[in-house]
Structure formats: structure tokens, C-alpha cells
Amino acid sequence: MREGPNTVYMEAEEPSQRVTSGVLSKNYASMVLQWAPPLALILVALGAWEGAVRLFHVARWLLPPPSSIGMELWESRSLLLRHTWVTLEEVFLGFALALVVGIALAAAIAYSRIVERAAYPFVIASQTVPIIAIAPLLLIWIGYGIWPKIIVVTLISFFPIVVNTVDGLKSADPDMLNMMRTLGARRWQLFTKVQVPSSVPFLFSGIRVGVALSVIGAVIGEWVGASAGLGYLMTRSAPQFLTDRVFASIFILSAMGITLFALAVLAERYAIPWYRREKQDKAIKGR
Amino acid sequence: MWPVTVGMTSNAEHTPGEGPRIELAKPKIELDGIGKDFVVDRNALPVLRDVDLSVHEGEFVSIIGPSGCGKSTILNIIAGLDEPTRGEVRTDGRPSARRLGAIGYMHQKDLLLPWRTVLDNAILGLELQGKPKSQSRSRALELMDSFGLKGFEKNYPALLSGGMRQRVAFLRTVLADHQVILLDEPFGALDAMTRANMQEWLLQLWESWGKTVILVTHDVEEAVLLSDRVYVLTARPGRVKMELSVDLPRPRRYEMVTEESFVKMKAGIIAALRDGNTRNWVVDDGNGIPTVAEGQP
Known part of the structure; x- marks a missing residue:
């Protein structure tokens, strides 16, 4: 060549x-x-x-064909929809909480070394605790309401948000920070004008992972103890051998996860138009 | 090797001590016996040794030397990003502890913030100083044309060419309105054609603005063409090896590079760069622009 x-x-x-x-x-x-x-x-x-x-x-109770799952989706639509809303509400509230807590914690960790030393090991350690094991405890402490589910969703989805955002805040180009200093920037200006914007693409990749996990979190929360939601519907349908209903629930849950993921991608495009251009630019110039 | 003066010198050689002349023209920036060590694996690595250097108000001074000789470290020290291990930095004749934010500094990389438009990148310095945004924007817009950026104000940097990005970075530096501007190989990343255009453009700009400029480069021709004086540094640890006054008339034009006096000065610098230095050679990169490169020829 x-x-x-x-x-x-x-x-x-x-x-x-x-x-x-x-x-x-x-x-x-x-x-x-x-x-x-x-x-x-x-x-x-x-x-x-x-x-x-x-x-x-x-046998249909063992493995229903796709056609009968489709029929079940249509025939039980009002029942499924009611439970879907419950799960969706848990996902939304839990994920919103994860977002708020995650971003605040990441900002504190990246801004203050003391906070980083004190809190970051526990953030990492929190991931080694099996959330499924915590869920029954939450039930004992808080009861059967929506809150234990919200907390499980938050616990499971805040981790990728924190870790990615901390990485993002620390990824700011040191030359860029020096350039800002020669223009007279103060510490908080470096933070708000360089570190925060550089972290947004990282935050969004955390959101993409977290949002998919949050659906799993809601289902776990419902399995442990609930009176509504798709996870609850599955645990109630399985002993009755309503296998097509279990499959229909699984189908809706995956669709929910995919939709939320797609929404996160869309939000990213809308929120940081410059980032795509930067990536395209790198592809063009081969840098 | 001590500073040797080649060519016709003017006020460059300042005699230490008292006298009315020094009272009249206090150097804008003065480095006195600057030394800098970096610590590498617990060993002190000397990067600069006894660097004396002075720049007067409105003067264009270049610092040239082989790669790794500490040129950029000098600029970092002048800008206040770094402190010298030994020696003193004086501005307007006084030791200056707070230089950071008071001296303009343009890096070889454009360092534009990718999430800001061209316009908002340009006004960054004014914004950090707390100036009202609308006022800064209209000031920047007035200058867009002379910086060749008209029509691109609302673009993100990603879609601009390297030369344009560098001009945005330059506009940002100029708008911050510092009396002294440091340029660290500002055209180093550009191709030869763009570089020549940018040099000529910078010449015009500087001749009309009259700011104090310190340029770091390893392009000998660029240094001679643009500067009033050139400092040549040795390889690491960097010291001043030669100081040269460029007595070409102003306004300068790019065609001067072929004139006899220009070529002589160029040859003098190249000789000083090569002298007693086997690791670094001056090579011709094919454009008739000799540059300093590492390794064997």
C-alpha cells in the first residue's frame, strides 16, 4: 500500500x-x-x-407461542396497562431521585478532595451489597407503599450516574483549565464553565445505563412485596400457570427499558448538540 | 556559552546598575536569573538555568530553541501558571507575585470550549472578568471581520478549520485586553500555507495594536520575520545562548525572507542552534523553512 x-x-x-x-x-x-x-x-x-x-x-402453561402472548397482550390490555403505570411511576420517581442524589454527590466528590476520600469508597462499596438482599429490609422498615420500590430503583441506578459524572468532572483538559486561569478564572468558574460542561456527555452515558437498570430495580422491589405493578403481576400469575401473562409482562418491561434508553439518547442529542459535532469532527479529521 | 549579540544591536543590551536610561525604559517583563527544576522520580531535573531576559513595552520578542529546552516553561512562569525554583520575575520593574490573569497567554492548541459558539468562546475572558455579556458580544462582533470569522459567530468550533480555530483563540486572547501577550507556538499545528498567512496577518495586527508580545517558536524564519529581538536558548537545561536584534524595517512583509540581511540573521540563529549540540539539528522541512528537530539529520 x-x-x-x-x-x-x-x-x-x-x-x-x-x-x-x-x-x-x-x-x-x-x-x-x-x-x-x-x-x-x-x-x-x-x-x-x-x-x-x-x-x-x-403445553401452553409451559411455553406459550408468541401468538398467544400477543393475544394476551391485547385481551388483558386494561389490566396490564394499570400495572404498567404503577411500575412506570416507581421507575420515574426512583430514577429522578437517583439523578438528583447522583449528580449532587458527584459534584461534591469532584469539588472537594475530603468528600472524595470520605464518601467515594462507600459509593463503590454500595455496589457490592446485593440490592435484592436489602429489599426485604426496606419492607420491614418502611412498609408496603411505593417508597421501598423507589428506594430500590434509586439504589440500583444512582451508581452509574455518580461514577460517570465524577469521571466526567475530572476529565476536563488540564490545558483548558490553565488557559482559563490565565484569563483570570477562579476555582468555581473552572468548575462551572469547564468541568461541568465537560462532564455532561459522561453523565448521559451514566443515565443510559442507569435508566435500564431502574426498570430491574422496580421489578425487584415489587417481587419482595407489593400490591400492584408488573413485577407483582408476574409473581401472582406464575403460580396460576398464567404463563402467557408472565411473558406479556416481560415483554412490556423490556419495551419500557428500550423506550427509556431511547429517550435518554434523544435527550442527549437535544441537550448537547456540540458533542455529536465534536465526535463527527474527530471521525472526519481522524484525530 | 554566554549571550552573544549578532547583528546590529540597539537598546537590547542593558547595562546593570543605575542610570537615567533605565529609569526611562523599565522593561515590561524581566526575568532575572530564572532557574526551574522539575522533580522526576525524586530527582531534580533542571529545565532552565540562569535565564535572564527582558521585554520592553510594545516590543515583539521571540524565544527560539530546540524542543524540550524549556521554552514553554518560561512562558508558564511569566504567565504565573508556574513559579521559578530560583530567580525573580519582575513586571514594570517590580517583583510580581500575582501574574496569573494579568498576562494573556495563547497555547499551541486552540483550547476552544467545544460547547460554546465561536462568539461565546471569544468573549470568555471578558465574561470571567465579570463584564456584561451583551457589551462583550458587541465588542467581539466588531472584531469578527478583521479576524476572518465573520459569518461563523454562531458556529461550534468543531466544524471550523485549524486556522480559523486558532484565530478564535487569538481573538479570545486579544479581547481579554492584557498589555502583554504570550504566544506558545501559535502556528505550530498549522500547515505551511496557513502558517505563512497567519504570520502575515499577525504582523499587520501587531503593528497596528502595539501590544507587548513574547513568542515561543522553533521556526527560525517566523522568529526573524515577526520579532524586534530574538533569544536563542540552548538544549536542556535551557539558557540564553544568543540575543539578536532584528533591524529589519517595519512594516514587514513576507517577501523579506529572501533579502540578504534576513538570510544572514537566519543563518546566525541556525548556527547558534547547532553549535555544540549534537542531539539537535536544524533541518529544512522542504518549504525553505528551517526548523529545529530532534535526532540525527
Whole structure:
């Protein structure tokens, strides 16, 4: 490869075309290319499942075919919807709390070395405590209301937010901080004008992980003791061999997780438009 | 090797001691016997040794030397980001403990904040000084044209070219309105064409503004073309090896690089850089611009 640099140049040019071209048909084509393979895989898997269950006459309580899960989703929609709202409420409140606590804690840890030394080991250690083991304790202490679930959601999802945000706050370019100092910046100005903005992309990757975990947290909270919610519905349906209802609940929970994740990605694009451009720029210039 | 003066000197050689002349022209910035050690694996690594250097008001001075000779450390010390291990820094004839925030400093990297638009990057210094935003913005907007940034005010830095980003960084430094501006290889990351354009543009700008500028570079031609005086440093630990007054007339033009007196001065600097220094060689990078490089030729 004698034209090494040239080849690099050509490769580097390609994303810039993708960035600048606003042609709708081209975007549409690339969307099809992106979504077609996973969609096809799901359809094949569902078809095989359906076919196998029918072919071998598997009992419905053991493994219902996708079609009967779909039927269950439709027929019990009002019941499922009612429980979905309960779980969603726990997820939202718990995650909001995790966000507030996580960001505040991360800011304190990054700003003060004493806070970092005192608190950070416990933040890390908190992840080694199995949340499932704590949930029954919360039940004893707080009771059957919504709060034990909110706390489990918070406990499980605040960790990625704290860790990522601390990393982000510390990731600020030292040369950039020095440049700010020569312009007369004070400590808090370095924090608010450089460290905080540099941490936002990190915060969002914490949010993406945390939001997916928060759904798991809500289900665990409901398993331990609840009177409503999709987790509760599953624990009640399983002993009655309403297996298709269990599957329907699982389906809704995954859809919830995926939707929340997608919302986090959208929020990131909206909140930090500069970050995508920076990434594209790096791709173009090959830096 | 002690400072040797090549070419026609003017007021550069200042005699220590008293006298009315020194009263008249106190150096804006003065380094007196500056030494700096860095601690590496518990050993002191001397980076600068006995650096004496002075810059007068409105003067354009370059510091040139092989890579790793502590050029940037000198600027860090003048800016107040770093303190010398030995020696004293004086501004306007007085020892100055608080230089940080009082002296403009432009790095080789543009260090633009990627989440701010061109305009908001430019007014950063004024914003940190607590000036009202709308006022700062209108001041910056007035200068956009002469910095070749008109029409890009609302862009994020990511989509600008290297030369433009560097001009934004320069505008940010200029707007902060310091009397002394330090430039650390400001054009080092640019390609040769852009660099020549930027040099010429900086010349025009400086000749109309008359700020005190200290430029660190390892481009010999750039140093001669832009400066009133050039300091040549030795390899680490850096010391002043030669001080050269550039007596080319102003305004300067890029074409001067081919004139005989220019070439002579260039040769003098290159000789000083090579002299007694086997690790560093001056190489021609193909553009007729000799630069100092490490390693064997």
C-alpha cells in the first residue's frame, strides 16, 4: 500500500459526506439498512418459536407461542396497562431521585478532595451489597407503599450516574483549565464553565445505563412485596400457570427499558448538540 | 556559552546598575536569573538555568530553541501558571507575585470550549472578568471581520478549520485586553500555507495594536520575520545562548525572507542552534523553512 496516506484521506472523507448530505432518500435507505437485520432476526426467532411449540405440542402453561402472548397482550390490555403505570411511576420517581442524589454527590466528590476520600469508597462499596438482599429490609422498615420500590430503583441506578459524572468532572483538559486561569478564572468558574460542561456527555452515558437498570430495580422491589405493578403481576400469575401473562409482562418491561434508553439518547442529542459535532469532527479529521 | 549579540544591536543590551536610561525604559517583563527544576522520580531535573531576559513595552520578542529546552516553561512562569525554583520575575520593574490573569497567554492548541459558539468562546475572558455579556458580544462582533470569522459567530468550533480555530483563540486572547501577550507556538499545528498567512496577518495586527508580545517558536524564519529581538536558548537545561536584534524595517512583509540581511540573521540563529549540540539539528522541512528537530539529520 504505497498510497497509505491517500487511503486514509479517502476513508476520512466519507463520513463528512454523510454528515452534510440532507437527501431524504439516502437517509431512508441507511435507516432501512440499519434496522432491517435486527428486525429480520427477531421475525425468524419468533417464527421458529411458534413453529416449534405447535410442532411438538408444547403445553401452553409451559411455553406459550408468541401468538398467544400477543393475544394476551391485547385481551388483558386494561389490566396490564394499570400495572404498567404503577411500575412506570416507581421507575420515574426512583430514577429522578437517583439523578438528583447522583449528580449532587458527584459534584461534591469532584469539588472537594475530603468528600472524595470520605464518601467515594462507600459509593463503590454500595455496589457490592446485593440490592435484592436489602429489599426485604426496606419492607420491614418502611412498609408496603411505593417508597421501598423507589428506594430500590434509586439504589440500583444512582451508581452509574455518580461514577460517570465524577469521571466526567475530572476529565476536563488540564490545558483548558490553565488557559482559563490565565484569563483570570477562579476555582468555581473552572468548575462551572469547564468541568461541568465537560462532564455532561459522561453523565448521559451514566443515565443510559442507569435508566435500564431502574426498570430491574422496580421489578425487584415489587417481587419482595407489593400490591400492584408488573413485577407483582408476574409473581401472582406464575403460580396460576398464567404463563402467557408472565411473558406479556416481560415483554412490556423490556419495551419500557428500550423506550427509556431511547429517550435518554434523544435527550442527549437535544441537550448537547456540540458533542455529536465534536465526535463527527474527530471521525472526519481522524484525530 | 554566554549571550552573544549578532547583528546590529540597539537598546537590547542593558547595562546593570543605575542610570537615567533605565529609569526611562523599565522593561515590561524581566526575568532575572530564572532557574526551574522539575522533580522526576525524586530527582531534580533542571529545565532552565540562569535565564535572564527582558521585554520592553510594545516590543515583539521571540524565544527560539530546540524542543524540550524549556521554552514553554518560561512562558508558564511569566504567565504565573508556574513559579521559578530560583530567580525573580519582575513586571514594570517590580517583583510580581500575582501574574496569573494579568498576562494573556495563547497555547499551541486552540483550547476552544467545544460547547460554546465561536462568539461565546471569544468573549470568555471578558465574561470571567465579570463584564456584561451583551457589551462583550458587541465588542467581539466588531472584531469578527478583521479576524476572518465573520459569518461563523454562531458556529461550534468543531466544524471550523485549524486556522480559523486558532484565530478564535487569538481573538479570545486579544479581547481579554492584557498589555502583554504570550504566544506558545501559535502556528505550530498549522500547515505551511496557513502558517505563512497567519504570520502575515499577525504582523499587520501587531503593528497596528502595539501590544507587548513574547513568542515561543522553533521556526527560525517566523522568529526573524515577526520579532524586534530574538533569544536563542540552548538544549536542556535551557539558557540564553544568543540575543539578536532584528533591524529589519517595519512594516514587514513576507517577501523579506529572501533579502540578504534576513538570510544572514537566519543563518546566525541556525548556527547558534547547532553549535555544540549534537542531539539537535536544524533541518529544512522542504518549504525553505528551517526548523529545529530532534535526532540525527
